[in-house]
Amino acid sequence: MTDADSLNAFVPGPRCHVAGAANGALAGLTFAVKDLIDVAGVPTGGGNPDWESSHPVPMQHAWIVEQLMQAGASVIGKTATDEVSLGILGENPFTGTPLNPAAPELVPGGSSSGSASAVAAGVCDFALGTDTGGSVRVPASFCGLFGIRPTHGRVDFSGVLAQAPSSDTVGWFARDAETFARVCEAVFGAATPTSLPDRLIVTSDTFAFADPEVAAALEPMVNRLASVIGDRRDRILAPQGLSVWQAAQRCLQQSEAWQTFQPWIDAISPRFAFHVARGLTIGSLITDAERTRAALMREEARGRLRSLLPPGTILCLPTTPFPAPRRGLSISELAFPRERISSLTCLGGLTGSPQVNLPGAQVGGAPVGLSIVGARGADLELAAVARAFAGAA
Amino acid sequence: MTDADSLNAFVPGPRCHVAGAANGALAGLTFAVKDLIDVAGVPTGGGNPDWESSHPVPMQHAWIVEQLMQAGASVIGKTATDEVSLGILGENPFTGTPLNPAAPELVPGGSSSGSASAVAAGVCDFALGTDTGGSVRVPASFCGLFGIRPTHGRVDFSGVLAQAPSSDTVGWFARDAETFARVCEAVFGAATPTSLPDRLIVTSDTFAFADPEVAAALEPMVNRLASVIGDRRDRILAPQGLSVWQAAQRCLQQSEAWQTFQPWIDAISPRFAFHVARGLTIGSLITDAERTRAALMREEARGRLRSLLPPGTILCLPTTPFPAPRRGLSISELAFPRERISSLTCLGGLTGSPQVNLPGAQVGGAPVGLSIVGARGADLELAAVARAFAGAA
Numbered sequence: 001m002t003d004a005d006s007l008n009a010f011v012p013g014p015r016c017h018v019a020g021a022a023n024g025a026l027a028g029l030t031f032a033v034k035d036l037i038d039v040a041g042v043p044t045g046g047g048n049p050d051w052e053s054s055h056p057v058p059m060q061h062a063w064i065v066e067q068l069m070q071a072g073a074s075v076i077g078k079t080a081t082d083e084v085s086l087g088i089l090g091e092n093p094f095t096g097t098p099l100n101p102a103a104p105e106l107v108p109g110g111s112s113s114g115s116a117s118a119v120a121a122g123v124c125d126f127a128l129g130t131d132t133g134g135s136v137r138v139p140a141s142f143c144g145l146f147g148i149r150p151t152h153g154r155v156d157f158s159g160v161l162a163q164a165p166s167s168d169t170v171g172w173f174a175r176d177a178e179t180f181a182r183v184c185e186a187v188f189g190a191a192t193p194t195s196l197p198d199r200l201i202v203t204s205d206t207f208a209f210a211d212p213e214v215a216a217a218l219e220p221m222v223n224r225l226a227s228v229i230g231d232r233r234d235r236i237l238a239p240q241g242l243s244v245w246q247a248a249q250r251c252l253q254q255s256e257a258w259q260t261f262q263p264w265i266d267a268i269s270p271r272f273a274f275h276v277a278r279g280l281t282i283g284s285l286i287t288d289a290e291r292t293r294a295a296l297m298r299e300e301a302r303g304r305l306r307s308l309l310p311p312g313t314i315l316c317l318p319t320t321p322f323p324a325p326r327r328g329l330s331i332s333e334l335a336f337p338r339e340r341i342s343s344l345t346c347l348g349g350l351t352g353s354p355q356v357n358l359p360g361a362q363v364g365g366a367p368v369g370l371s372i373v374g375a376r377g378a379d380l381e382l383a384a385v386a387r388a389f390a391g392a393a
Numbered sequence: 394m395t396d397a398d399s400l401n402a403f404v405p406g407p408r409c410h411v412a413g414a415a416n417g418a419l420a421g422l423t424f425a426v427k428d429l430i431d432v433a434g435v436p437t438g439g440g441n442p443d444w445e446s447s448h449p450v451p452m453q454h455a456w457i458v459e460q461l462m463q464a465g466a467s468v469i470g471k472t473a474t475d476e477v478s479l480g481i482l483g484e485n486p487f488t489g490t491p492l493n494p495a496a497p498e499l500v501p502g503g504s505s506s507g508s509a510s511a512v513a514a515g516v517c518d519f520a521l522g523t524d525t526g527g528s529v530r531v532p533a534s535f536c537g538l539f540g541i542r543p544t545h546g547r548v549d550f551s552g553v554l555a556q557a558p559s560s561d562t563v564g565w566f567a568r569d570a571e572t573f574a575r576v577c578e579a580v581f582g583a584a585t586p587t588s589l590p591d592r593l594i595v596t597s598d599t600f601a602f603a604d605p606e607v608a609a610a611l612e613p614m615v616n617r618l619a620s621v622i623g624d625r626r627d628r629i630l631a632p633q634g635l636s637v638w639q640a641a642q643r644c645l646q647q648s649e650a651w652q653t654f655q656p657w658i659d660a661i662s663p664r665f666a667f668h669v670a671r672g673l674t675i676g677s678l679i680t681d682a683e684r685t686r687a688a689l690m691r692e693e694a695r696g697r698l699r700s701l702l703p704p705g706t707i708l709c710l711p712t713t714p715f716p717a718p719r720r721g722l723s724i725s726e727l728a729f730p731r732e733r734i735s736s737l738t739c740l741g742g743l744t745g746s747p748q749v750n751l752p753g754a755q756v757g758g759a760p761v762g763l764s765i766v767g768a769r770g771a772d773l774e775l776a777a778v779a780r781a782f783a784g785a786a
Contacts, residue, residue, distance in 0.1 A: 050486070093443070093664055266724045269666045271486055274658050277670030284671075285678075331659045 009098040009117035010077045011035050016042045017076055024072030025186050029179070031068060032118045032127040034111075035078040036085055037170070038062040038159035046161050047081040047092050047111070050270035062159025064128060064170050064187065071186040076124050079114025084261065085130055085163045086276045087111045088138045088341055089325065089334065093273050097327060102144045103366040106324035109139030112173070116143040119173045126174040126183050132163045133253050134345030136171035137371065140357035142324035144367030146180035146386060147173045151376045152352030155187060164256035167249070167349030177390030184383040192384035197374070199313040200229040203237035206317035206344055214318055214368050217361040221370045225316060225358075228388050235308060237317065240300060242343045248297035249346035255291055258283030275331050301350040309353070309375040314385065316372050318344060319357045323366035347373065356382040358389055402491040402510035403470045404428050409435045410469055417465025418579050422572070424461060425511045425520040427504075428471040429478055430563070431455040431552035439554050440474040440485050440504070443663035455552025457521060457563050457580065464579040469517050472507025477654065478523055478556045479669045480504045481531045481734055482718065482727065486666050490720060495537045496759040499717035502532030505566070509536040512566045519567040519576050525556045526646050527738030529564035530764065533750035535717035537760030539573035539779060540566045544769045545745030548580060557649035560642070560742030570783035577776040585777035590767070592706040593622040596630035599710035599737055607711055607761050610754040614763045618709060618751075621781050628701060630710065633693060635736040641690035642739035648684055651676030668724050694743040702746070702768040707778065709765050711737060712750045716759035740766065747772040749779055753786075 010032070016039055020026065035045045038058035045052040060066075065075065080095045082088070090113030091097045098117035100108040108117045112129025116139030119127045129136040131149040140147025148171045155170045162168055172187075174180035181192055202222060207215045226232040238245045258280055264270065265280065272280070308315060321340050325333075348355050353376055357369040374382050403425070409432055413419065428438045431451035438445040453459075458468065473488045475481070483506030484490045491510035493501040501510045505522025509532030512520045522529040524542035533540025541564045548563050555561055565580075567573035574585055595615060600608045619625040631638045651673055657663065658673065665673070701708060714733050718726075741748055746769055750762040767775050 091662075093662070265667050269484075269486070269668045269724050271664050271666055272670060273662045273664055274670050274673070275662045277665060277667050278674045278677075280667070281671045281674040331662050 008096045009079050009114040009121065011045055011080055011095055011114070015077045018069065018074065020069040020072045020074045022072070024070065025182060026068060027072030029073045029125040030076045031073050032077050032079045032115055032124045033065060033075055034081050034115045034127070034129045036081055036130055036161040037065060037128055039065055039075055039078065042078060044161060045078070046084045047095055048083045048270060048272070049094055050268060051084060054264065054268055058159065060159060063156035065159070067187060079118055079127060081113060082111035083272055083276045084161060085111045085132060085135060086257065086279055088134045088338065090139060091327070100143055100324055103324060105326060106366055107142065107327050109142035109324055111135040112139050116140060116145055116173050119145055119175055122175070125179055126172055129171050129173060130160060131169050131171045131348065132167045133249065133342055133349055136173065137319050137345055137348065137355060137357050138341060140173055140359070141319035141369035142367060144359040145173045145175060145357070146177055146359060147171060147357045148184065148379065148382070149348050149355045150379050151354045154377065154379065162260055164253040164260065164349070166256060167253055177386045181383040181387045184380060188380055190380060192380045192387065196384055196388055197229055197312050197314045197381055199231040199233065200226050201308055201313060201315035202232060202234045203315050203317045204234045205236045205238060205242060209242055209343060210318040210321040213363045214322055217363050217368060218318055218370050221358065221360050222316060224392055225370070225372070225389055228385065228392050229314070237315065237347065238301070239304065240297065244297065245301055245350055246339065246343040246346045248294040249349045250342065251286055251290055251294035252298065253349060254279060254283035255286040298350050301347065305347070305351040305353055305375070311375070314372050314374045314378070314382065316370055319369040319371040320344060323363050323368045352376055354379040354382055356386055358386060401489045402472050402507040402514065404438055404473055404488055404507070408470045411462065411467065413462035413465045413467045415465070417463065418575060419461060420465030422466045422518040423469045424466050425470050425472045425508055425517045426458060426468055427474050427508045427520070427522045429474055429523055429554040430458060430521055432458055432468055432471065435471060437554060438471070439477045440488055441476040441663060441665070442487055443661060444477060447657065447661055451552065453552060456549035458552070460580060472511055472520060474506060475504035476665055476669045477554060478504045478525060478528060479650065479672055481527045481731065483532060484720070493536055493717055496717060498719060499535065499759055500720050502535035502717055504528040505532050509533060509538060509566055512538055512568055515568070518572055519565055522564050522566060523553060524562050524564045524741065525560045526642065526735055526742055529566065530712050530738055530741065530748060530750050531734060533566055533752070534712035534762035535760060537752040537762070538566045538568060538750065539570055539752060540564060540750045541577065541772065541775070542741050542748045543772050544747045547770065547772065555653055557646040557653065559649060560646055570779045574776040574780045577773060581773055583773060585773045585780065589777055589781055590622055590705050590707045590774055592624040592626065593619050594701055594706060594708035595625060595627045596708050596710045597627045598629045598631060598635060602635055602736060603711040603714040606756045607715055610756050610761060611711055611763050614751065614753050615709060617785055618763070618765070618782055621778065621785050622707070630708065630740065631694070632697065633690065637690065638694055638743055639732065639736040639739045641687040642742045643735065644679055644683055644687035645691065646742060647672060647676035648679040691743050694740065698740070698744045698746055698768070704768070707765050707767045707775065709763055712762040712764040713737060716756050716761045745769055747775055749775040751779060751782055
């Protein structure tokens with residue numbers, strides 16, 4: 001697969017090719033940019049025709065794009081996304097649904113759907129996405145890629161279309177651990193540490209929550225990871241319940257998304273796929289009392305992560321409870337799977353901890369990933385683990 | 394104004410011209426058909442691209458189209474509508490918003506927007522619409538046309554896209570009372586009665602609810618109507634409150650609309666303008682208990698109309714509380730006006746009574762209409778009143 005257009009990964013319209021600096025740590029590498037992230041002189045479409053037509057063409061690159069170009073990487077195009085990042089499956093009736101190159105009959109995952117698709121198809125070396133509720137981690141799991149949701153607030157978000165600011169992050173995908181780690185180093189401006197964490201927490205409630213086939217398929221990866229790290233302990237991640245954490249994250253995220261998009265929606269009543277507009281409407285109905293309960297649960301989740309992750313410790317969990325669903329399922333068929341996925345991804349937005357998807361397992365021929373999570377700020381430690389894990393194969 | 398396309402009243406794509414019978418009461422007349430109503434061999438778009446693409450092209454004319462063609466009238470095209478009839482202002486981001494020829498800077502009203510626009514511009518003699526919550530009456534008022542919402546259940550609805558079956562009707566527009574009455578006779582298969590009603594109820598709460606300028610502008614029409622009818626009495630229409638009736642109609646209509654469209658929405662997650670998807674989502678959240686309360690209020694409203702309208706009696710009210718709003722207002726700017734309009738139109742869906750808009754008044758240069766309402770089945774009596782009213786000018 002080499003024709004990017006045949007993938008539907010790239011947004012329609014003129015493709016942008018913007019060369020990076022001649023020298024630098026990423027010289028010679030190419031990357032694609034999720035169409036929520038500004039590339040100067042190119043419209044930021046946001047996966048929605050009414051977003052694109054109601055916003056000016058950006059005059060500046062987003063911080064992350066500028067940083068990567070200064071490191072020598074070149075932009076080869078903007079990629080498809082769920083509408084204004086609202087989705088984790090990657091289906092978009094306006095731009096089309098990108099191919100999942102690892103499993104063509106399945107969705108690619110979203111909302112960073114086109115970026116995952118383009119990297120998985122090999123048309124660029126890496127690609128940028130965003131992750132609020134799982135939008136890098138889910139497509140990384142479904143497409144079989146390395147992908148990171150960095151520590152919340154650590155990577156400058158300027159020039160990126162916001163959804164829920166208390167959860168929004170910029171992330172990236174790569175096919176191999178070495179490229180992945182090099183991009184991490186370029187973004188964070190430091191080398192990966194030479195010493196690895198020395199304790200692995202295997203979160204037993206998350207593995208129990210995943211499909212048994214997924215837990216079984218991930219077991220060899222967990223064992224390899226444990227051998228890389230050394231010390232393995234089994235612990236519960238969410239004493240209050242993964243579903244309770246999920247409800248809190250959903251409440252906060254939907255409520256913030258409504259606050260973010262309300263002025264624009266009010267002004268022009270943009271078109272959306274029904275399920276996207278429905279989520280925004282539900283967000284508009286959330287009360288202050290509900291937000292307060294959810295914010296308290298977020299504090300509990302943050303405390304739990306701090307107690308689980310002292311220095312030198314990481315944890316692991318299945319990135320998604322199952323591989324990608326089939327393309328073209330109905331809203332009601334996807335409703336419960338969507339809730340189940342976010343029951344495993346909710347810890348990112350709730351706690352702000354960095355998380356990296358490691359590819360390597362398959363169920364029924366479709367990829368599914370293992371996630372490693374570190375304490376806030378431990379992004380490069382996770383990149384070092386990804387490198388060591390890949391090297392131990 | 395003679396170029397229909399410049400109006401945006403007709404839907405994009407090939408125009409249909411289907412000749413009616415050579416002889417008949419309507420021979421030589423041309424009509425346009427709201428794009429919710431089937432014309433054999435022409436897609437029924439429903440004002441939404443995903444409706445059109447997910448439904449087969451109809452093989453038969455809707456009953457009403459067939460009836461009018463057998464009477465000699467010829468179809469000249471399909472006209473724009475709010476998405477799947479959900480709207481009363483006529484603004485549609487997919488097909489564009491038809492011109493209000495009487496007031497180009499104002500909305501045409503909807504959902505039968507293109508039919509009203511085409512008739513008002515003079516490009517056809519009459520046009521078909523549908524009216525569930527006001528979709529003929531509102532554009533008739535805003536564009537200055539005769540328009541009827543017939544007795545609920547009296548005109549065969551087959552071949553018409555349903556919204557809320559307990560309120561749905563097919564209606565029509567004309568510029569002059571004579572054409573209007575001839576179409577009524579062709580549809581109902583009988584002549585208008587020779588004797589007119591002999592008592593007029595002026596519903597004081599509805600005139601008080603309208604803008605004072607509208608009540609004042611309609612006063613000469615009310616006086617002329619009273620002189621045509623003879624006996625005038627002032628009465629309250631809704632003892633429980635127009636706003637209470639409106640809430641009941643909104644509850645029943647939104648709830649039924651959700652039931653109607655849910656299977657389609659579930660299957661394909663169609664695209665909608667946000668405010669349309671929001672209304673559907675609100676409809677999905679209505680409880681059985683709320684529906685029961687609303688259905689009880691509907692019974693009260695029906696009883697009230699029966700007591701107000703013994704044989705030989707009609708009532709009148711302002712069709713809309715104000716002339717058409719400006720085009721392009723925001724969702725929040727339109728929210729309250731929308732509720733106010735439906736506080737005057739709700740009696741149609743609640744009681745099933747026939748209602749005719751009489752044009753003739755203006756406020757600030759924009760049309761606003763006077764409605765006459767009869768008991769169930771008194772459609773031709775209202776057409777006779779419209780004729781006599783126009784003749785008394």
